[in-house]
Amino acid sequence: MIVVMNSSATEENVKNVENIITSAGLHVHLSKGEETTIIGIVGDKTRVNTETLQAADGVEKIIQVTESYKLANRKFHPANTVIKVGGKDTDAVTIGGDQFVIMGGPCAVESYEEVKSAAECVKKSGAGMLRGGAYKPRTSPYSFQGLEEEGLKILHRVSRETGLPVISEVTSEEALKTAIPYLDMVQVGTRNMQNFALLKAVGKCGLPVMLKRGMAATIDEWLNAAEYILSSGNENVVLCERGIRTYETSTRNTLDISAVPVIKTKSHLPIIVDPSHASGVRAYIAPLSKAAAACGADGLMIETHPDPAKALSDGPQSLTFDMFENLCKDLTPLLSLQGRRL
Amino acid sequence: MIVVMNSSATEENVKNVENIITSAGLHVHLSKGEETTIIGIVGDKTRVNTETLQAADGVEKIIQVTESYKLANRKFHPANTVIKVGGKDTDAVTIGGDQFVIMGGPCAVESYEEVKSAAECVKKSGAGMLRGGAYKPRTSPYSFQGLEEEGLKILHRVSRETGLPVISEVTSEEALKTAIPYLDMVQVGTRNMQNFALLKAVGKCGLPVMLKRGMAATIDEWLNAAEYILSSGNENVVLCERGIRTYETSTRNTLDISAVPVIKTKSHLPIIVDPSHASGVRAYIAPLSKAAAACGADGLMIETHPDPAKALSDGPQSLTFDMFENLCKDLTPLLSLQGRRL
Amino acid sequence: MIVVMNSSATEENVKNVENIITSAGLHVHLSKGEETTIIGIVGDKTRVNTETLQAADGVEKIIQVTESYKLANRKFHPANTVIKVGGKDTDAVTIGGDQFVIMGGPCAVESYEEVKSAAECVKKSGAGMLRGGAYKPRTSPYSFQGLEEEGLKILHRVSRETGLPVISEVTSEEALKTAIPYLDMVQVGTRNMQNFALLKAVGKCGLPVMLKRGMAATIDEWLNAAEYILSSGNENVVLCERGIRTYETSTRNTLDISAVPVIKTKSHLPIIVDPSHASGVRAYIAPLSKAAAACGADGLMIETHPDPAKALSDGPQSLTFDMFENLCKDLTPLLSLQGRRL
């Protein structure tokens, strides 16, 4: 951490800042420039309060040099984390290793038949996991909110029939409690990325967690949100990039593809990409999936539906089963160039 | 709602879309242009599924013409909503009418003495309400998370001693349950604007609610979030603009001052402004407060602290008591130009 | 300037960075933390190349502590700059002092009658300057591009008839050459904020310049753009905030009202606000104008048109003459609270 004094800071101001730091048991490195004095802080920064420093007279700004997340940080955990999902009542899947996991299924669970047919397509295509929404966070209170526990039951049944591990979103602590017995992995959605009560709860839920990036979250905030889960005792966290909010309107969100190499550099956690929500347009899903695979993502989350035109939610961004199968086929040689497989 | 067909849509595609609409009991207005066919939908749009239409063959896009929020919409409720806060164990305050309410107090509750001195400054300055954070949503799990119930007790005690109605943020349903007996108004923070479980819960809590705008929420999403509260039975919702996320870094967020006249046009709900969180810089709070008052906001939420340099949270954006008093003084003649008073 | 080394930087990496700095004649302050080594640079930073440092092995990042603009910087020029416009063939106007200058007139010049009637409204309302577009930068090549020199002649004639100094946008060096004899002030528009050839040219044109903020320019980039003009020899630069690009769509752009106090802190140059382009909606112009006046802006640029419904360009954001007069009337007591006048 570095404290930059402003150009009109007095000797006394500098002394005061030094005192704040040393009285917290830390050391100071003073650097007097012609225009500015800079005070470096050496030692365990959690012992000093940034805001106190920032508010001290004569301080222009505080610059954070080291990240506030530790457990999610590659600096202290250089090897890739590989997460195992399922394996007891279903096939075992690993995320973050050689396997490239595609999570396929309908945006919202509507019926057993719908989920079953989607799961069969997923299985046949070689994709590893089943997804489906039972609790749907919707902008308007008047939109379809999901089948809730009924939906979870359907997902669970189809998962056990097909052997595909299953993931679904939970939107509250109560939903989480209901969902645990039915799922192999839980998802925290973009609107809840900073619902810290929920993050702490999934940190104790015993299942692997997929944490979607908030709509306008920085990568730093995202890794700090992961840190809430990790520091609550759950090491099995997968990140999911799903597009960020920008001024551009030709896609629903802007897929931040750079997040893949950035996360790979800063963290040891696996990262997958959701091109369905990122683009909102069916025609863009295949090219964006290939981009994600080519730049090192560990998997994809893709919506597929027997009849997208009849889907109750997010139809336009769902692939038909044919499209889904073709995409998996097209990805295979691309993945093998990187030593990976479906 | 308007369905725009793409230029290669066939007669059959158009017929299919017409069928989807009419089979939902709605009427169709067809408009064939040289490049595009446009299908207008007449009737109650909640009966038709937008996504189904969007996914139909030949459809280029769906354009929403009317807003999905109804209870928050000025079209169906032309008069301003005026909300009463406190009045039993405290002074009565009204938001949305002639009174311009300033909610003052520390970012985070630290001690009785701190809150008491802040409340005395608020009272003396003529500002109407006391604020203070007991549950603090913090980016990092290692930052100070608030005194929780202990903090609520301090706020309650000071509120009853000074007569100032008190507002505080709740970050979960559990926190809400704990908080209700201590507060006169509850706040839903920016990170929880789309925590729909929490919105529904505050919709049933019996207290007026202040709903902060999400960090990257559109005004439309914000009004839909308010609709969750209103449609759960709570009519007493105040909106709070607190800055949105943009690329600009000289302020912590970008205060979207236009949100004030936009909300006044689209909705009957009161809107206040939080210049402390919007700017993150003490020196900008007074000018932004005046801007808010001049363009028609119904109040302000401002952080004040006996010694900002010692505050445990958000020190740099807190006003000293002198600054707070001077600001209230400066606002008075500005407000009277608009027929308002503190 | 501070060089932050990454956690795996070797002694040799640090030595190398020190050498780069000292061989440029600068001094080094070394600060070794537990995780990171930080190297402060003391002396004239223009002598060292940031990119060279950034690219050196072991460097994590370079942090700029001081601003790159000098002439525009309040640190080296504490007093407000007050700029005189007109005064020979027209009334004299000052920007940045007690006078609050409103520049009114049509978006695009269409005819003598149109400009004359607008100018009469401007004059009668007490607003100080006439504006009008002769060169119109339009997104599509098929939109009306302005009357060019013909438009300048109309503006000039009306200016001299009414005594109002006149400002108009120039979109190229050629347009600038044509425009100089007709104008009292030239405007560089938002799309040309980083057209450095044009900035250098207006820096030598002999007239005061109004520099609009780029659509997605940071305040730092904006002040650096002003620095191009100042360092080419022209001290008379007025900044104009006109809204930035964000994800919000209920206004055309997002008026960054905080830019007013930020600029007042960082620079001595005057700043005015353009609520017409910022909002794109007539109903929001009056409240935003009051916000600008209340938070310390030095003036406004507002579009007004005899019959906005017939305007060839930007009709929806133009005020009628009645609205313009009423706004000027409403602003007067607000300005006098701040010791200013129209």
Added chain:
Amino acid sequence: MIVVMNSSATEENVKNVENIITSAGLHVHLSKGEETTIIGIVGDKTRVNTETLQAADGVEKIIQVTESYKLANRKFHPANTVIKVGGKDTDAVTIGGDQFVIMGGPCAVESYEEVKSAAECVKKSGAGMLRGGAYKPRTSPYSFQGLEEEGLKILHRVSRETGLPVISEVTSEEALKTAIPYLDMVQVGTRNMQNFALLKAVGKCGLPVMLKRGMAATIDEWLNAAEYILSSGNENVVLCERGIRTYETSTRNTLDISAVPVIKTKSHLPIIVDPSHASGVRAYIAPLSKAAAACGADGLMIETHPDPAKALSDGPQSLTFDMFENLCKDLTPLLSLQGRRL
């Protein structure tokens, strides 16, 4: 084009809008809903003024259904445009066909030796074109601005010696005039994407043009900027995505990878990607280049430098020659999966 009336629009308001439309020789399709009346316009929309309609009483909004760009639009030109560069004094390269063109070279031209060694690396790696900056648009007037004509001479000489066609940025009409004899292709940079005078000039310059996306330009604005060049008579336009401005700071800009499939859908023009400027970080260039190739881009622009740590401009985002060669090697099998070659 669709006119949406607001809910309080009168019969007379609707009639008035109909008159505006029919008096321009167009036809009207009226659609009266319960809440809103919608007026569809049939015919050549360039004959009616959007702003006039928008400003008419009772109008809520105008919705554009068809794009304003025609020559750049795939609807009217379904086949991919393939552009030939060089071929007289250099090798011939094609952009938009089977060949995947990588433009490599230093950010800024510094010396003959530097450019020559970079060109040899480019040639040896199988990349098709040489790039280098002679006119550098820099945020600060005190940064290195480029060697200008001297730099162009170096580029030209190296191009002819190696047979690589050469591209360089022009920042003004004057620079363009100077540059034409030295170059095989000209580049319009991000800061000049809406410098319409320059766009018209390159539209008449006789060389193929690469048009970079503006820092905060929508895809629609970008295609309209291309339309300025096309409608000035130059059909040889290549688009270049180079990252857009967002709130995220871990990369310099946010590479909008979706722009590749979006442009491929909306336009017939080739699109290449610049991962160097998009990310600003050397380590992210290879993964982003693969992403671009995998999702259908027609080429890349990548900075390479003999000794990035000594480069005068943009060192940290330049690849070393080894990295450049390895990247080209890695891309080859990925491209062949798509039937393309370097």
